[in-house]
Amino acid sequence: MENIIATLGRLGQTSGFYGLFADWRQIVMIVIACVLLYLGLVKKFEPLLLVGIAFGMLLTNLPFGNMYNPELWDLYIANGQQVASLSPELQAFIAEHGLIFADGIVQMSFTELIHAGGLLDIMYIGVKIGLYPSLIFMGVGTMTDFGPLLANPKSLLLGAAAQLGIFVAFLLAIVIGFPANVAASIGIIGGADGPTAIWLTSKLAPDYLAPIAIAAYSYMALIPMIQPPVMKALTTKEMRETKMEQLRPVSKTQKILFPIIVTIFTCLLLPSVAPLLGCLMLGNLFKESGVTDRLSDTAQNAMMNIVTIFLATSVGATARYDRFLNWKTLAIIVLGLLAFEFATCGGLLLGRLMYRITKGKINPLIGSAGVSAVPMAARVSQKVGQEANPSNFLLMHAMGPNVAGVIGSAVAAGFLLAVFGG
Amino acid sequence: MEVTSTAANLAISKLTFGEGVLYAVLGMLVVFFALVLIMLIIKILIKATDKKKAEPAPAAAAPAPAEVPAEPVKRDDPAPGTSGDIKLYTTDPKEAAMIMAIVADALGKPLNELRFKSIREIKE
Structure with missing residues (x-):
């Protein structure tokens, strides 16, 4: 009888329910994950990403699942260092998981990580090496029409x-x-580009990946609420009513040459931007060339969907209670909002200047679309423009700064990586 | 520059406000420089390709043999310019856009080669 009671006791101690009450923060994180699931599933806030992120967050905070182990990634960063020089928490983790390092020197390659880690650790490798964001960019490239940008190259200034x-x-x-x-990783939230934010943060500050990715995607979903008040505050009704001339036609040759030439010049100027911009332009070339329709179709559908699942789930998994619940997460959420607002201001202020210089030929509202977030930001420009003048059609004009913003944020990320990447 | 260390002993730096301003200004300059460069490239690209398109066929060229069929007109060459504003009577812009798209499709012509003067619902 005593044996049975002892066995039941041990069974109880290995149960997740027992572990759940060991730290109240786990329960808070499960509640946050459920709230994010609600926002994604019911309120449709970027559901393709938010559902995966929220579920990854849920999985990582269920005790004893060991699906994602941030300590293993700390050891990966500490590769080659003496075990004795590591923090007490890491040393405790090594002892608890029976990790043995020859000569007391940390040796944690991807191979060791796959053996010691959980399922989400394995999926996270794609984030760590920057694979998923780059592949997402390829998919985005196949869905992007640079025509409006080519028709009005001045849009690039607004994107900048x-x-x-x-x-x-x-x-x-x-x-x-x-x-x-x-x-630098917090700043990139203002680029309003999820893959770029994940790409840069995974290289510069992987511990902050979850709050930064969540802030970036949440604010992208909230753009229709975030931008209009600033747009109305920084423009007059007369400006918003401005109707723009029809865009000039763009030839097929120009659309094919654009991704090739931009890749050459931009990657020569800032080589660190090559993974993102190169993939974006390769995807666009698949689309525009007309001879790689099958590749374009795969990149924008099957590949994009598969990578989105891996990316969202593994990014969500990094939000473990002991690393997520602190004042820094709150600060990142607030700074992210400010980043979006200042990005909108930057585009609008240059839009105003261009309105003055061109004597009212450019509607400043298209400047706010320079924050990337394709095509949501362009749609907001269209909506606010049409509120002021129902016969106003700004959508295609706003798509120029919108896609310029994607290039601009990739260049900014490349700059920040080159400067702070070590 | 003050140097601190993370749990994994990664050397990372804390910047002063002045250094931060410098990096921020430098970053904006780099972004503007890269995008202005792309803008110039696009302008050169447009000039080069438009010039090539506008160049007339050489006058001294021999006449094409009669049996060679004429090259079909490229359908994706758009007509220049705009046709001005359309007047809508008891028709909302979404319906008007649909009607114009259907007419263009039925006629087999691009929308910018057609001119719509007005759209009015006829009630009998």
Whole structure:
């Protein structure tokens, strides 16, 4: 009888329910994951990503599942160091998991990580090496029409101005006291581009991946609410009513040459941007060439969907209670919002300047679309423009700055990686 | 620059506000420089390709043999310019857009080669 009671006791102690009450923060994280699932499933906030992120968050916070182990990734970073020089928490993890390192020197390659890690650790390798964001960019490239940008190259200036949010948020993060690499990762939220934010953060500040990715995708979903008040505050009704001339036609040759030439020049200028921009332009070339329809179809459908599942789930998994629930997460959420607002301001202010210079030929509202978030930001420009003048059709004009913003945020990420990437 | 360390002993730096401003300004300059460069490339690309398109066929070229069929007109060459504003009577813009798309499809012509003067619902 005693044996049975002891066995039941041991069984109880290995149950997740027992582990759940060991730390209240796990319960909080499960509640947060369920709230995010609600926002994705019911409110349709970027559901393709948010559902995966929220479920990854749920899985990683269920005790004893060991699906994702951030300590293994700390050991991966600490490769080659003496075990004795590691933090007590990491040393305890090594002892608890029976990891043996020859000569007391940490040796944690991807092979060891696959053996010691959980399912989500294995999926996370694609984030760590920057594979998923780059493949997502390839898919985005196959779905992007650079025609409006080619028809009005001045749109690129608006796309550049809207990167102001990145650098203002970076500066604010420095003021708050974040180290430079984390500040750069927080700043990139202002690029309003999820894959770019994940790509940069996984390289500069992997511990902050979850809050930054969640902030980036949440604010992208909230753009129709975030941008209009700033757009109305920074423009007059007369400006918003401005009707723009029809865009010039763009030939097929121009559309095919564009991705090739831009890749050559931009990657020569800033080589660190090559993985993102190269994949974006390769995807676009698949689309425009007309001879690789099958590849274009695969990149924008099957591949994109598969990578989205891996990316979202593994990013969500990084939100483990002991690393997510702290004042820094709250600060990142607030700074992310400011980054979006300043990005909108940057595009609008240059839009206003262009409105003055062209004597009212450019509607400043298209400047706010420079924040990337394709095509949501362009749709918001269209909506606010049409509210002021029902016969106003700004959508195609706003698509120019919108796709320019994608290039601009990739360039900004490349710059930040080159400077703070070590 | 003050140097701190993470649990994994990664060397990372904390910047002063002044250094932060410098990096932020430099970053914006790099972004503007890259995008202005792309803008110039696009302008050159447009000039080069449009010029090639506008060049007339050489006058001294020999006449094409009669049995060679004429090259079909490229359907994706758009007509230049706009046809101005359309007047809508008791028709909302979404319906008007659908009607114009259907007419263009039925006629087999691109929308910008057609001119719609007005759309009015006829009630009998």
